[in-house]
Amino acid sequence: MSIGIIISVCTGILFGFLFFPAEIKPLIDQASGFALYFLILTVGIELGYNRSVFHRLRVLGPKVLLIPLSIIFGSLTGGLLTSIMLNRSIGTSLSIASGFGWYSLSGILLTRLANAEIGAIAFLSNVFRELIAVIIIPLLAKHLNFLTSIAPAGATSMDSTLPIISEATDSETALISFINGFTLSALVPFLVPFFLNF
Amino acid sequence: MINVLISLFIGVFIGSFANLNKKTVLLNSKLQFFGLMLLLFFMGSSIGMNESLLSNLKTIGIDSFAYASSAAFFSIIFVYMTTKKFFERS
Numbered sequence: 268m269s270i271g272i273i274i275s276v277c278t279g280i281l282f283g284f285l286f287f288p289a290e291i292k293p294l295i296d297q298a299s300g301f302a303l304y305f306l307i308l309t310v311g312i313e314l315g316y317n318r319s320v321f322h323r324l325r326v327l328g329p330k331v332l333l334i335p336l337s338i339i340f341g342s343l344t345g346g347l348l349t350s351i352m353l354n355r356s357i358g359t360s361l362s363i364a365s366g367f368g369w370y371s372l373s374g375i376l377l378t379r380l381a382n383a384e385i386g387a388i389a390f391l392s393n394v395f396r397e398l399i400a401v402i403i404i405p406l407l408a409k410h411l412n413f414l415t416s417i418a419p420a421g422a423t424s425m426d427s428t429l430p431i432i433s434e435a436t437d438s439e440t441a442l443i444s445f446i447n448g449f450t451l452s453a454l455v456p457f458l459v460p461f462f463l464n465f
Numbered sequence: 466m467i468n469v470l471i472s473l474f475i476g477v478f479i480g481s482f483a484n485l486n487k488k489t490v491l492l493n494s495k496l497q498f499f500g501l502m503l504l505l506f507f508m509g510s511s512i513g514m515n516e517s518l519l520s521n522l523k524t525i526g527i528d529s530f531a532y533a534s535s536a537a538f539f540s541i542i543f544v545y546m547t548t549k550k551f552f553e554r555s
Contacts, residue, residue: 275502279509284519292514299507302500304472309497311476316490318481330551337547341540349535353528364536388525388532391518395533401505403537411545414552418544419537426469427508430501434494445473 272401272431306430310441317438324442331443334414335450338421339458342367358465363389365458367421367451368396368428376459389459396421400428408435417444422455424448 287295314320324331346364350357359381366373370393378386400419408416413436420428425448433441479485485493512518 271502272505275505276509279506279511280513281509282506283510283513283515285513287510287514289514292511295507295510295514299504299511300468302504302507304468306497306500306504307469307472308476308479309493309500311473311478312480312485312493313476313490313497314473315477315480315482316485327552333547333551334544337543338540341538341543342536344543345535345537345539346532348539349531353531355528360532363532367536384525387521388529391521391525391529392532392536394512394518395530396537399533399537401508407541411541412548414548415541415545418540421536421540427504430497430504434498434501 272405276398276401303426307426310429310433310445313433314438314442320439320442323439327443331446332450334417334443335447335454338367338418338447338451339365339454341418342421358463359385361462361465362459363392365455365462366393366396367423367455368393368400368419369422369452369455370394370397372455373459376456377463380460380463397423397427401431404428404431405435408432408440413437413440414443416440417447420444420448422448422451425452 283295342364343361346360346362347357349355349364350360353360362377362381363373363385366389370390373393374386374390376386377389396419400421400423403419404416407418416432416435417424417440420432423429424432424444429441429444429448432444436444
């Protein structure tokens with residue numbers, strides 16, 4: 268599966284760079300929007316078919332929120348260490364790290380709140396985070412455990428990387444992945460500005 | 466975000482009430498795989514078409530990659546420890 272993912276992304280980048288004219292960008296965005304909704308629909312069908320997952324989730328209860336909490340602490344630890352490594356301000360670094368992969372929002376937020384360079388780093392680093400997630404999710408699911416495969420995805424685990432998690436794991440993990448992405452996405456608009464003034 | 470929620474709910478509704486057989490569910494997961502490859506292709510092409518992103522890559526690429534990989538790495542470590550401690554089952 269990982270090979271298929273890498274080939275698809277790389278062919279996409281190559282086609283986008285070499286063949287697609289800039290005018291069709293809105294069309295591509297629209298097409299990827301439809302592809303995403305279609306995929307989420309198929310994930311939903313699987314969830315509805317395996318109804319028992321909702322029961323399992325009730326058994327797990329609020330414990331499920333330990334996953335987004337761990338991702339928050341993990342991302343911030345990463346941001347902190349990178350700030351020391353690159354000699355950048357701690358607040359800015361934590362702010363970039365709390366984009367959790369949601370590049371469009373964290374990029375826009377930090378361009379406005381900080382400056383264009385920080386905004387661009389936030390955007391690009393969260394694009395990279397999504398790409399890393401796309402590539403390693405199947406490997407984590409196979410070699411560590413299903414829930415850990417949600418970790419690199421961060422906020423994207425409710426949309427763009429949800430289909431990959433769903434393919435690589437089971438319905439229960441897909442449902443937890445959605446809850447995780449939803450929780451983290453809801454926190455991004457608060458955490459990014461919060462850490463910037465740290 | 467709202468569209469994602471709506472798509473998911475419609476899917477759950479179909480999956481719960483449409484009385485699907487194993488064959489349809491298998492077809493569903495095959496469609497999921499092909500749809501996924503298509504989505505990733507589109508995702509890649511919008512990166513390839515983003516000129517400002519590509520031109521910025523040289524100046525801020527390494528810093529950005531450092532942030533991305535460290536945040537992803539420690540998230541993996543923390544979630545793995547959490548699952549070992551709180552989610553271990555059968």
